[in-house]
Amino acid sequence: METTILVVEDEEKIGRFLELELLHEGYRVIKAVNGRDGLEKAESGQADLMVLDVMLPELNGFEVLRRLRKNSDMPVIMLTARDEVMDKVAGLDGGADDYMTKPFAIEELLARIRLALKKRVGVSSMQEDKNLLTCGSLTLDAARYEVRYDGNLVELTHREFELLRVLLENKNIVISRDSLLEKVCGYDYMGETNIIDVYVRYLRSKLDDIYGVKLIHTVRGVGYCIKDEQ
Numbered sequence: 269m270e271t272t273i274l275v276v277e278d279e280e281k282i283g284r285f286l287e288l289e290l291l292h293e294g295y296r297v298i299k300a301v302n303g304r305d306g307l308e309k310a311e312s313g314q315a316d317l318m319v320l321d322v323m324l325p326e327l328n329g330f331e332v333l334r335r336l337r338k339n340s341d342m343p344v345i346m347l348t349a350r351d352e353v354m355d356k357v358a359g360l361d362g363g364a365d366d367y368m369t370k371p372f373a374i375e376e377l378l379a380r381i382r383l384a385l386k387k388r389v390g391v392s393s394m395q396e397d398k399n400l401l402t403c404g405s406l407t408l409d410a411a412r413y414e415v416r417y418d419g420n421l422v423e424l425t426h427r428e429f430e431l432l433r434v435l436l437e438n439k440n441i442v443i444s445r446d447s448l449l450e451k452v453c454g455y456d457y458m459g460e461t462n463i464i465d466v467y468v469r470y471l472r473s474k475l476d477d478i479y480g481v482k483l484i485h486t487v488r489g490v491g492y493c494i495k496d497e498q
């Protein structure tokens with residue numbers, strides 16, 4: 269399932285930069301360049317999280333947030349200009365989950381997005397056990413959005429995580445590349461068809477290669493399968 273991020277930012281360069289970085293992380297991106305359009309798109313329910321600039325034409329970020337909060341608890345990360353301390357306070361009081369001061373390091377924003385999404389999953393999951401998938405020493409905790417091997421945290425990108433989740437949900441079952449592509453990238457994915465092979469390679473480099481195990485098996489001409497070590 270793809271996670272969609274709504275970016276509300278009137279500065280074209282920043283908006284474009286955010287879009288490219290988020291796409292690279294495997295998110296879907298919706299953009300708005302003014303507050304009114306941003307609020308409409310946020311209320312449409314298409315996005316899982318909003319990155320919201322404060323200084324916007326038509327409606328400023330605080331006003332967008334205030335109106336949105338009347339009927340939505342979607343996670344919101346505010347972008348404020350440097351030293352606008354009052355903005356930060358107002359943003360958090362107004363129901364923002366987090367804020368970033370411009371200029372910001374993209375890695376930090378991505379980390380905060382992951383955290384806000386994770387918190388979100390945590391809130392909505394009633395049964396934590398159902399969110400725990402395992403294969404030998406490997407555990408994937410969907411509620412915490414966390415993967416561990418032998419207790420050690422494994423850092424994965426969004427798509428690597430989703431791919432691993434699908435493989436674990438179908439442990440010991442071979443899944444075709446097409447099916448993985450649809451589940452991980454969405455049925456309307458139009459990019460490279462070998463993308464799954466690429467992500468499998470990334471996963472292996474972060475799991476199999478580091479821990480000296482063979483978790484993800486290639487079934488030639490068909491697809492992939494994750495298996496318990498025998």
Ligand code: CA
Binds near residue numbers: 277279322323
């Ligand atoms: Ca702005």
